[in-house]
Amino acid sequence: MSNSTDKQFRSLIRSGTxxxxxxxxxxxxxxxxxxxxxxxVPVIHSVDHHFTKVLLGIVVVSGLFAADFNKTAFRFLFILGAVVMLETMLSFFFFRSKYLADLTIILNILFFIVVTGALVTHVAMAKEVYGSTLICAINSYLLIGLTVSLLFVLMDIVNPESFTQVDSTKGSYSTFIYFGFVTLSTLGYGDITPDTPLARSFSIFTALFGQLYLVTIMAIIIGKLLNAKKTTE
Structure with a gap:
């Protein structure tokens, strides 16, 4: 191996690290x-609604840099993130608009779907399993849970009859974060139940998707670990 090739190889290793x-x-x-x-949020939300929005803003900003995006995807996410942050600042200092808040939920859902896809792609394309790979897999699962929670919020806003035994605050983040993750993990206490065909169908989809994700991502990670072990032998 020539000196120039060796330098390029070392540079690639350093840049990858x-x-x-x-x-x-x-x-x-x-x-x-x-x-x-x-x-x-389930504890604080009833006291301070703004706290939830600040946390969503932090999730949005950190999500921008949590995976490798091409320029087009990054610009798209940056615009979505900027609109979400703008709505948060407007609600803090100037006014609160129900329609703007509903639009922000939709933008958050789109943002989380793209980021989740990028994180899952990173895990699937990784040649070896590193700490970042495992955390990407965990984050993608949590983002899936947060995304379906926001979709449940949106359903409840559009049709208040979508769920039974929901508190009087329609579109409550805390209620549907709880319900979203309970459904995703197929725990299902039954204290909140979907009451329309759309809500029921999406609840079934969420439960199936959560289990399929866990099985698939575990198979990918275990496969990479086994391949790495064979390579070192």
Whole structure:
């Protein structure tokens, strides 16, 4: 191997290592934001609605840098993120608009779908399993849960009869974050039940998708670990 080729090879290794470190840091931030969103919002939401929006903003910003996006995808996500942050600032300092808030939910859903797709692609395309790979897999599952939770919120806003035994605050983040993750994990306590054909169908889809995701992502990761073990032998 010539000196120039050797330098290029070492440079690629360094750049790959640095990129993994950056992905690890950004995904740790995203993971912390998601865990706070899932476990703290149900407690705080009834006291401070703005706290939920701030956390969603942190999830959006950290999601921008949590995976490798091409220029087109990054610009699309940046615009979505900017609109979400703008609505958050407007609701803080100027006014609150129901229609703008509903639009923000839709934009958040689109944003999380694209980021989740990028994270899953990163896990699937990784040649080896690193710490960043595992956290990407965890974050993508949590983002799926958050996405379906927001979709349930949207259903409840459009049709208040979609669910039974839901608190009087329609579009409650805390209620549907709970219901979304309980459905995704197929735990299903039954305290909140879908009451329309659309809500029931989407609940079934959520439960099936959650299980299929876990089976598929585990198979991918275990396969990569086994391949790495064979290579080293």
């Amino acid at each position: 640095e990129r993994r470190k950056i992905l690890l840091r950004t995904n740790i931030i995203l993971l912390l934001a998601l865990l706070t969103m899932i476990f703290i």
